Amino acid sequence: MTVTANGTTADDRTRRRVLSVRDLAIEFEGDTTIKAIRGASFDLxxxxxxxxxxxSGSGKSVTARAILGLMASNQRITAGSIEITRYDDDGTPVVRDIAAMSEKQIRREICGRRVAMVFQDALTCLDPTMTVGKQVMEGMQEHFGLDRRAARARAIELLAEVGIDQPERRFKQYPHQLSGGMCQRVNIAIALSCNPDILICDEPTTALDVTIQLRILELLTRLQAERGLSVIFITHDLGVVATVADYVNVMYAGRIIEQGSAEQVFYDPRHPYTWGLLSAMPDLATDSSELFAIPGSPASLANLPEGDPFAPRNPFALEIDLVREPPLFDVGEGHQVASWLAHPDAPHVDMPAPLRHKIDTMLALHEGSNR
Structure with a gap:
């Protein structure tokens, strides 16, 4: 049985499903049609x-924003569904498909109340002309009809909950008077203000320095545990994923090419692209002084090559990779990989030896810390 980061198991997801993305396809229309998302499916x-x-450009943020109904004017869902489920007091599920809802319905029923997002650029996400307190109050007044006094009291509680000192004073200040880390804490308070079931964190630490990144991650981890939130964490940093995630979806060229529990993806990766991402991750556990870089550039979504889009960058590509894109193969206990190397008739290929050494070292440290 595979135990994940927060104690769940890969083969026993017994809790209730709150999000189901199935065969999602999204295109951007213009002079050239860009197939940004190609058949993505996952659960939360x-x-x-x-x-x-x-x-960057793999489709992570496009997927996340679609869940919240944030679509550009030239963007459309061409296939699939995004089903958000809430449960009545008696446990009856109430399912809403974002892909079938109007923008007005999404704003009224979903944004803030069911799903909220913490964006990556903390300062630019806040309105420079409004006080911090007013921005935290807005959603509660809109969705819950709170009067100003009640909304103010709740906003100050939220600012304190996300670790902002002197919340009454900060309530009256403007974003430019706060640090980047403090602005991100305000954004988190805004996201939590209407008690959403799902929190989407889109690269929430990217624009912050390293010490502040750690504090924001610790804050998000604490809030997730205390509130029982369901979280989608968007990142390019696998080091962050290792500390927060239960399940991992690896995306390339608008498609999920490997998915499984965090333990499966980190300690038993099967896709050469995942091998590359893990090899490029710096660590202090091994004695290598060189960082690996995946060769070549990401595939252009406006002009995808025939076959597997990763094939031109894949040193382990087979002949079939150049003519046919692989399906998702089940490699055990819910672990899936879109690679022809996972086909039963494919030749056996071991991951690169330096990566094997890195994973073995990480696994030994992980097991040692759990004793």
Whole structure:
């Protein structure tokens, strides 16, 4: 049985499902049609943290924003569904499909109340003309009809909950008077203000320095545990994923190419792209002085090559990779990989020896810390 980061098991997801993304396809229309998302499917259950990882342009943020109904004017869902489920007091599920809802319905029923997002650029996400307190109050007044006094009291409680000192004073200040880390804490308070079931964190630490990044991650981890939030964590940093995620979806060229528990993806990766991401991750556990870089550039979504889009960058590519894109193969206990190397008739290929050494070292440290 595979135990994940927060104690769930890969083969026993017994909690209730709150999000189901199935065969999602999203296109951007213009002079050239860009197939940004190509058949993505994954689930999110109560209290879980699911990470979506990949290089810039892989489709992580497009997927996350679609869940919240944030679509550009030239963007459309061409296939699939995004089902958000809430449960009545008697346990009856109430399912809403974002892909079938109007923008007005999404704003009224989903944004803030069911799903909220913490964006990556903390300062630019806040309105410079409004006080911090007013911005935290807005959602509660809109969705819950709170009067100013009640909203103010709740906003100050939220500022304190996210670790902002002197919350009454900060309530009256403007974003430019706060540090980047403090602005991100305000964004988290805004996201939590309407008690959402799902929190999407889109690269929430990218624009912050390293020490502040750690504090924000610790804050998000604490809030997730205390509130029982279901979290989607978008990042390119696998080191972050290792500390927060229960399940991982690896994206490349608009498609999920490997998915499984965090333990499966970190300690038993099967896709050469995942091998590359893990090899490029710096660590202090091994004695290597060189960092690996995946060769070549990410595939262009406006002009995808025939076959597997990763094939031109894949030193382990087979002949079939150049003509046919692989399906998702089940390699055990819910672990899936879109690689022809997982086909029963494919030749056996071991991951690169330096990565094997890195994983063995990480695994030994992990097991030692759990004794």
């Amino acid at each position: 259950y109560e209290g879980e943290v699911v990470a979506i990882v990949g290089e």
